Amino acid sequence: MTAYVADLLSDTLTRPTRAMRDAMASAEVGDDVFGEDPTVRALEQRVAGLLGHEDGLFTPTGSLANQLGMRLHVAPGQEVVADQNAHVVRAELGAAAAFSGITSRTWPSVRGRLEPSGPMSLVTTGVGPYQVETALVVVENTHNFGGGTVQPLEAIRDVRAATSAVGVAMHLDGARLWNAHVASGVSLADYGREFDTVSVCLSKGLGAPVGSVLVGSAARMAEARVWRKRYGAGMRQVGILAAAGLHALDHHLERLADDHARAARFAAACAEAAPGSVVASTVETNIVVLDVGAAGWTAAAFVAALLEHGVRTYAVGPAAVRLVWHLDVDDAGTEAAVDAATAVLRAVPPTP
Ligand SMILES: Cc1ncc(COP(=O)(O)O)c(C=O)c1O
Numbered sequence: 001m002t003a004y005v006a007d008l009l010s011d012t013l014t015r016p017t018r019a020m021r022d023a024m025a026s027a028e029v030g031d032d033v034f035g036e037d038p039t040v041r042a043l044e045q046r047v048a049g050l051l052g053h054e055d056g057l058f059t060p061t062g063s064l065a066n067q068l069g070m071r072l073h074v075a076p077g078q079e080v081v082a083d084q085n086a087h088v089v090r091a092e093l094g095a096a097a098a099f100s101g102i103t104s105r106t107w108p109s110v111r112g113r114l115e116p117s118g119p120m121s122l123v124t125t126g127v128g129p130y131q132v133e134t135a136l137v138v139v140e141n142t143h144n145f146g147g148g149t150v151q152p153l154e155a156i157r158d159v160r161a162a163t164s165a166v167g168v169a170m171h172l173d174g175a176r177l178w179n180a181h182v183a184s185g186v187s188l189a190d191y192g193r194e195f196d197t198v199s200v201c202l203s204k205g206l207g208a209p210v211g212s213v214l215v216g217s218a219a220r221m222a223e224a225r226v227w228r229k230r231y232g233a234g235m236r237q238v239g240i241l242a243a244a245g246l247h248a249l250d251h252h253l254e255r256l257a258d259d260h261a262r263a264a265r266f267a268a269a270c271a272e273a274a275p276g277s278v279v280a281s282t283v284e285t286n287i288v289v290l291d292v293g294a295a296g297w298t299a300a301a302f303v304a305a306l307l308e309h310g311v312r313t314y315a316v317g318p319a320a321v322r323l324v325w326h327l328d329v330d331d332a333g334t335e336a337a338v339d340a341a342t343a344v345l346r347a348v349p350p351t352p
Contacts (some may be wrong), residue, residue: 005310006333006338011176011259011286011326014207016104020247027243028285031236033229039239043246044213044221046198050249051174051192053215058242060173060233064090065199065214067099067231068224070136072197073169074100078135081122083109085145087173088138099231103132112137112146116158125166137163140173141180141191145316148263148287148324150180153190160194170194173178175201175212179285182256195325196220205209205256207327210241221272252327259286259325260336266323269338286325290341293319297349307348309340311324 007013016024031037033191036244044056066088074080080096084106088096096102107118118138123173127133137159143149150344163170172195174180181188192198197216202208214224228234235241267283276294292302306313323337 003310004312005336006310008067008323008325008329008337011204013322014327016209016244017327019251020207020244022238023243023247024348027239029237029239030173031078032238033236037212037237037239037242039246040242042244043326044215046246046249047213048215051198051200051215051314053192053217054142055218055221056213056215057214057221058235058238058245059199059214059228060210060235062087062173062199062201062203062212063095064228064231064233065201065212066092066138066144066171067095067172068227069171069199069216070096070102070138071100071226071227072220072275073171074102074135077103077132079103079105079124079132080136080138080179081105081107081115081119081134082138083107083112083114083140083143083146084117085109085112085143085347086138086140087175088140090145091203109146112140112143112149112314114151114155114159116155116162117263119159120162123163123166123168125168132242134168136169136171138171138173139195142183142285142287144176144287145289145322147282147289147322148176148179149282150184150284153186153194154186156191156194169196172198176204176285178253179205179256182254183260185287188282202245202248205259205326206245206252207243208241208248211245211294213245225241255327256286259329260284262329262331263284263288263323266325266334266338266341269342270345288323289316290323290328291319291323292321292345295305295345295349297344301350302344305344306337306340309336309344310339311337311340
């Protein structure tokens with residue numbers, strides 16, 4: 001394994017801490033397909049409670065939690081509407097279409113920020129057998145490809161009011177809802193209550209090796225449990241993984257503020273070194289997207305140049321580079337990334 005001075009590729013890279021491994025090793029387990037794993041049930045109920053919902057369902061991935069959420073609300077041939085850069089439409093490899101016969105349309109946005117006019121310009125109901133009926137709006141909070149954008153609660157509430165009036169459901173892709181909660185101070189339940197189903201990931205900023213939870217009504221979770229098994233994701237003594245999630249909730253939630261502060265420190269330094277590469281005030285959580293084109297770089301050349309300094313990043317567009325802070329990047333790693341990125345931004349880019 002390559003050792004980087006700062007590995008900012010993704011917040012999915014974290015390795016379980018010693019204490020998390022100890023919690024996993026001593027977890028009480030049972031066969032979860034028979035509903036007999038007490039640690040899984042404890043996690044499902046805890047997360048459901050935090051999000052203001054009746055019940056939860058443990059899944060191996062966030063993608064599966066999202067796919068189950070969509071499947072519950074949308075019949076084959078109906079549509080889901082989402083932001084143009086939402087994970088469910090950009091990064092789940094067409095699963096909603098491939099598995100559930102779901103079509104989709106997307107609204108444009110700036111940095112993924114939700115404006116009620118986005119979804120509401122698309123939502124179409126009562127069009128009989130002539131046009132596709134919208135069954136679901138998906139909101140992503142924080143918005144990954146948008147750069148960790150926190151969705152405004154007022155905008156969510158406006159969309160909720162408008163969609164409820166026409167019988168359209170709402171699903172929250174809350175892979176990083178923890179970050180939104182810590183950054184905004186809005187409670188998890190205040191976010192969660194505005195949605196029919198919510199998926200959250202334990203394997204990103206929270207630092208668990210695996211796992212997501214879908215929450216909703218008890219009836220919907222019973223249905224999702226059937227579909228999870230049908231998709232081949234009924235797991236057995238999986239309390240060993242749920243224990244990591246419970247440990248993460250106890251120990252790694254509040255510390256997300258440290259990741260946010262480090263990302264902000266990095267963004268401020270880059271904004272000073274190369275004005276236009278990032279607007280520091282738009283960095284709200286643990287993700288920074290740099291426009292390296294503002295300093296004359298291509299994303300590929302910039303990523304390669306940072307790698308020479310031992311800093312790993314991710315090209316997300318021809319001139320856009322994403323950096324994500326997490327449990328395994330400390331102040332020293334952040335300062336190394338600041339030094340490397342500001343030096344590269346100030347340097348003359350290679351001629352193509
Ligand atoms: C916003 C968002 N939703 C869902 C997922 C899917 O999570 P997983 O990789 O566990 O399937 C991700 C993964 O990065 C994500 O960023």
